[in-house]
Amino acid sequence: MSEEKIYDITIIGGGPVGLWAAFYAGLRGMTVNIIESLSELGGQPAVLYPEKKIYDIPAFPQTTGAELTENLLTQLKRFEDRVSIHLKEEVQTFEKKEGIFTIATSKGQHLSKAIVIACGNGAFAPRPLGVDNEDDYADNNLFYNVHSLDQFAGKKVVIAGGGDSAVDWANHLDGIAESVTLIHRRDAFRAHEHSVELLHQSSVNVMTPYVPLEIKGENGFAQSLTVQKVKSDEVVELPLDALIVSFGFSTNNKNLRNWNVDYKRSSVTVNAQFETSQEGVYAIGDAAAYEGKIDLIAVGMGEAPIAINQAIQYIDPDGKNRPVHSTSLIEE
Secondary structure, three states: OEEEEEEEEEEEOOOHHHHHHHHHHHHOOOOEEEEOOOOOOOHHHHHOOOOOEEOOEOOEOOEEHHHHHHHHHHHHHHHOOOEEEEOOOOEEEEEEEOOEEEEEEOOOEEEEEEEEEOOOOOEEEEOOOOOOOHHHHOOOOEEOOOOOHHHHOOOEEEEEOOOHHHHHHHHHHEOOEOEEEEEOOOOOOOOOHHHHHHHHHOOOEEEOOEEEEEEEEEOOEEEEEEEEEOOOOOEEEEEOOEEEEOOOEEEEOHHHHHOOOOEEOOEEEOOOOOEOOOOOEEEOHHHEEOOOOOOOHHHHHHHHHHHHHHHHHHHOOOOOOOOOOHHHOOOO
């Protein structure tokens, strides 16, 4: 595949911040190319936590990863004539020659006048339970993320983990599933205090401190999880219809070293205008690192218009690029 079209702005990453940046660039009249390594847009909230409640998005008392993504895509549809989307492509390198970036991906190449990096902390993968034959059940009733709460209705669910996601799933499934058991290797949970309060007020069977020992099952379906109490010989076999492993996710931004930008760990170093060390390349959201940075979706949403306006100024330094209110940019 070879893209001969030269886009004004290419956005690496199709999560919430990348999608919002794409919309704002479209609002400013730019042609936009979104390159996403996953098979769908929406990033971690859509892929990993589609039904998890999100409370810190302005003007939304509460929303979910799925709803947030759906709204962002609906918003972006207004500019579908100037926005291209390329999924399941990993950006490997990019190089600028005569003012144009050639972006090499796992599928080919794209051309662009400017680049906005919005890929979060990179590609992510779930941390496993860490027992033998775990992979045998991963395609059936062993889950590392939850796409629909309804799929657990009337089932005996065991959840392993002690962070926000594990506690939230336990709280959300209480009353939907036949039973919910939450096991954690420590006595104390790492989740938000209010969520832990709700957990202890619920009918969830909380087992701490326990560690997983063995999964038993037949024909690719797990039937029980055996756990052992920490510093004890006590062993318990928990019958189950579904097992959710919520040990978090590891991320990898291995290609950063090939992008010719300064970076720290898995994030790109930027200044107050979200410019990287390479002219014409910007970084926003969790992909950006600067003093005082807070990794929240809401923060990334605020960073996006700044980076896009800087990119427009870079592309056309002599143009009339002053940002204006959106009501003067859209004709209904």
